[in-house]
Amino acid sequence: xxxxxxxxxxxxxxxxxxxxxxxxxxxxxxxxxxxxxxxxxxxxxxxxxxxxxxxxxxxxxxxxxxxxxxxxxxxxxxxxxxxxxxxxxxxxxxxxxxxxxxxxxxxxxxxxxxxxxxxxxxxxxxxxxxxxxxxxxxxxxxxxxxxxxxxxxxxxxxxxxxxxxxxxxxxxxxxxxxxxxxxxxxxxxxxxxxxxxxxxxxxxxxxxxxxxxxxxxxxxxxxxxxxxxxxxxxxxxxxxxxxxxxxxxxxxxxxxxxxxxxxxxxxxxxxxxxxxxxxxxxxxxxxxxxxxxxxxxxxxxxxxxxxxxxxxxxxxxxxxxxxxxxxxxxxxxxxxxxxxxxxxxxxxxxxxxxxxxxxxxxxxxxxxxxxxxxxxxxxxxxxxxxxxxxxxxxxxxxxxxxxxxxxxxxxxxxxxxxxxxxxxxxxxxxxxxxxxxxxxxxxxxxxxxxxxxxxxxxx
Amino acid sequence: xxxxxxxxxxxxxxxxxxxxxxxxxxxxxxxxxxxxxxxxxxxxxxxxxxxxxxxxxxxxxxxxxxxxxxxxxxxxxxxxxxxxxxxxxxxxxxxxxxxxxxxxxxxxxxxxxxxxxxxxxxxxxxxxxxxxxxxxxxxxxxxxxxxxxxxxxxxxxxxxxxxxxxxxxxxxxxxxxxxxx
Numbered sequence: 079x080x081x082x083x084x085x086x087x088x089x090x091x092x093x094x095x096x097x098x099x100x101x102x103x104x105x106x107x108x109x110x111x112x113x114x115x116x117x118x119x120x121x122x123x124x125x126x127x128x129x130x131x132x133x134x135x136x137x138x139x140x141x142x143x144x145x146x147x148x149x150x151x152x153x154x155x156x157x158x159x160x161x162x163x164x165x166x167x168x169x170x171x172x173x174x175x176x177x178x179x180x181x182x183x184x185x186x187x188x189x190x191x192x193x194x195x196x197x198x199x200x201x202x203x204x205x206x207x208x209x210x211x212x213x214x215x216x217x218x219x220x221x222x223x224x225x226x227x228x229x230x231x232x233x234x235x236x237x238x239x240x241x242x243x244x245x246x247x248x249x250x251x252x253x254x255x256x257x258x259x260x261x262x263x264x265x266x267x268x269x270x271x272x273x274x275x276x277x278x279x280x281x282x283x284x285x286x287x288x289x290x291x292x293x294x295x296x297x298x299x300x301x302x303x304x305x306x307x308x309x310x311x312x313x314x315x316x317x318x319x320x321x322x323x324x325x326x327x328x329x330x331x332x333x334x335x336x337x338x339x340x341x342x343x344x345x346x347x348x349x350x351x352x353x354x355x356x357x358x359x360x361x362x363x364x365x366x367x368x369x370x371x372x373x374x375x376x377x378x379x380x381x382x383x384x385x386x387x388x389x390x391x392x393x394x395x396x397x398x399x400x401x402x403x404x405x406x407x408x409x410x411x412x413x414x415x416x417x418x419x420x421x422x423x424x425x426x427x428x429x430x431x432x433x434x435x436x437x438x439x440x441x442x443x444x445x446x447x448x449x450x451x452x453x454x455x456x457x458x459x460x461x462x463x464x465x466x467x468x469x470x471x472x473x474x475x476x477x478x479x480x481x482x483x484x485x486x487x488x489x490x491x492x493x494x495x496x497x498x499x500x501x502x503x504x505x506x507x508x509x510x511x512x513x514x515x516x517x518x519x520x521x522x523x524x525x526x527x528x529x530x531x532x533x534x535x536x537x
Numbered sequence: 538x539x540x541x542x543x544x545x546x547x548x549x550x551x552x553x554x555x556x557x558x559x560x561x562x563x564x565x566x567x568x569x570x571x572x573x574x575x576x577x578x579x580x581x582x583x584x585x586x587x588x589x590x591x592x593x594x595x596x597x598x599x600x601x602x603x604x605x606x607x608x609x610x611x612x613x614x615x616x617x618x619x620x621x622x623x624x625x626x627x628x629x630x631x632x633x634x635x636x637x638x639x640x641x642x643x644x645x646x647x648x649x650x651x652x653x654x655x656x657x658x659x660x661x662x663x664x665x666x667x668x669x670x671x672x673x674x675x676x677x678x679x680x681x682x683x684x685x686x687x688x689x690x691x692x693x694x695x696x697x698x699x700x701x702x703x704x705x706x707x708x709x710x711x712x713x714x715x716x717x718x
Contacts, residue, residue: 125543241567306681310682403538468576478576488592516573
């Protein structure tokens, strides 16, 4: 029996491979170990070879959202891993309080946009990487901007931002009529989050794993206090701060919108809260607690960010190259007493209003909205589930059964061709009905008929 | 785990096919859910809804309540509703646009209603909030006050409270330390 080449020998890269690079010797030795040879722990369809390595260096475009605690770590990790084309977007400027962990920034950078400085520093330290900064909000970018990237990595700090980007990315997702996602429309995301000693990393493959909306219901509600408690019987420093923030601001500074990023506004809240606390003999109001209560800021720790970002960067490498089996699908990290990590599966919500396939419904190309509703009512799949449905397309209410003012306004649409209302092609419609627990997503497919070229009208 | 990127396929080709997609206006999950709430609204004849930003912006609307019984009979009160992107994870922000002499509504329009704050849960809806607001006018609660003077008057002297409400709704002046016009 012939031994396979190299079975007993320590592995070394082929000489031709080494000669191609102009980097310092051994720069990609670790990456090459993962990408240049087959193995038993690799992901499905893994193609070992320099093409894979060159793909992540030259062709794969990765977007990092956020250049803060997680963002700095992510940019460093991804650049050092070998990704050659990175872009970063962040709407914030650098603050002194960031410097304990956002290591790409220095005292002299305070006031500058985070994205700009982060990009500069990474390019200085990692030879050959290109990082393009964007100093703006993610809402300011068109969805076509996000479409240019193969993988999007999130280092965000709020539910709203995650919900927004999730809706954008899942909006690219399309399904075959049989309910399977079309692979070329899937844009994977890797989402990381940290809060003090705790953090998470998750992989979102739209159409296959749960999206952010699928598991939204698992988040605990935000802590809110009754307004009357704040007004009548404050007992904690947080009560005093919230009273000033929510009630006293409106009374004493009428007309001014409170801006949590304005230091003067925050200082005013702190001073008034301290006065109120003294009045009620409550201790503990500090400027940093004020920031915490008003902006929901929790003290951040460098190690948590490092651990979560490293996990995310590794998953990004796996998604891009299949060099190892990917995370399925959610990792929780706790560092309060020792170090604890737990990875678990969860299922996609088949009725998710953002990422689910939608029940396919075929209709004639010339059907009107009213006829479409009639088709739905007669469809046995929806028997007893809908009685007086309202229909909407992304961003537009086509027909609302209630309230009377909207019903009147949308009634003319009933007689219009559905295809025109949908912009000329099939797609997803949202159906609401009293009998439905949630929203019914329907994938409208217009029947194509052979057109006689002689009789086909113009346009 | 599924293979999404093939090294053999040059990214330029992928980019070309991707650019063909026209950007579509996105609806946030909050908007989708509030659409459901609004299409199922069960408004009493004392309540009406209006959409200052048009029929396609359901995130900001106004509810008008005209109580036909109780202390506030005959009055007209307008509430603004602001729905967030992550509704129903967060409660809607509701404020009273009309100046009202009420123990649970202050002069800036803040409304003290438990389901708007600590008792909100995602199973509730715009309908539930409207019921809660109507209830505030039928049964003002002096034990949870935002307007202390009004609460005190209601507790000590309901007849005086009734008169104060009548006077304030007619545009009169209701005196006291928190002078109400």
